[in-house]
Ligand code: HEM
């Protein structure tokens with residue numbers, strides 16, 4: 001039997017995707033932009049809100065929902081899906097945490113130094129890593145759509161299968 005995710009799960013999935021896209025579009029282009037105190041405050045509020053929503057989503061998904069992967073999916077594939085999902089949560093959280101630390105450091109008057117550089121490196125690494133995982137995730141979703149096993153339609157509101 002084909003099981004879809006709850007409406008709440010879909011709102012979390014696409015809402016976090018939209019917030020993330022917004023964060024990417026609005027990204028800080030240069031550390032000196034943080035001189036603008038309003039931008040600095042906005043970035044800190046945004047990253048905190050993002051982190052909170054991500055944490056609530058994680059708890060909600062773990063406690064109420066299960067993967068739409070068919071029962072007979074191989075162990076390796078189940079494991080790979082789990083790793084990619086956990087990896088996305090972790091890298092998204094790391095982007096926000098490292099961003100917050102950069103912001104708080106800057107706010108406290110430490111505007112450059114080894115720690116700032118390390119945090120910036122971590123911030124940029126987690127951004128690149130999240131892109132890689134999201135590409136793998138989207139390709140895997142398309143693979144399931146072509147297999148017509150119900151995984152795509154459990155989460156995606158368009159190009160749905162007739163099941
Ligand atoms: C690019 C378009 C996307 C498509 C087509 C897509 C599709 C899907 C599908 C079909 C599932 C269900 C998988 C299953 O039941 O095992 C799913 C789950 C999931 N997706 Fe996506 N997704 C997309 C973007 C994203 C983005 C941008 C993120 C992270 C920011 C993300 C994070 C997740 C996570 C973590 C799950 C596991 C369920 C959960 O814990 O929320 N997805 N996605």
Ligand code: HEM
Pocket residue numbers: 020023024027028029030031034040043044046047050095096098099100102103104120123124125127128
């Ligand atoms: C969820 C929240 C955030 C997202 C999605 C995000 C996203 C990004 C992205 C995509 C980049 C470009 C990375 C690259 O070029 O490889 C970037 C760079 C940067 N971000 Fe963030 N960021 C977030 C939070 C923050 C916060 C809270 C701060 C500090 C207040 C911050 C400060 C910076 C700085 C200083 C750079 C580097 C600019 C440079 O190259 O000089 N970010 N961020």
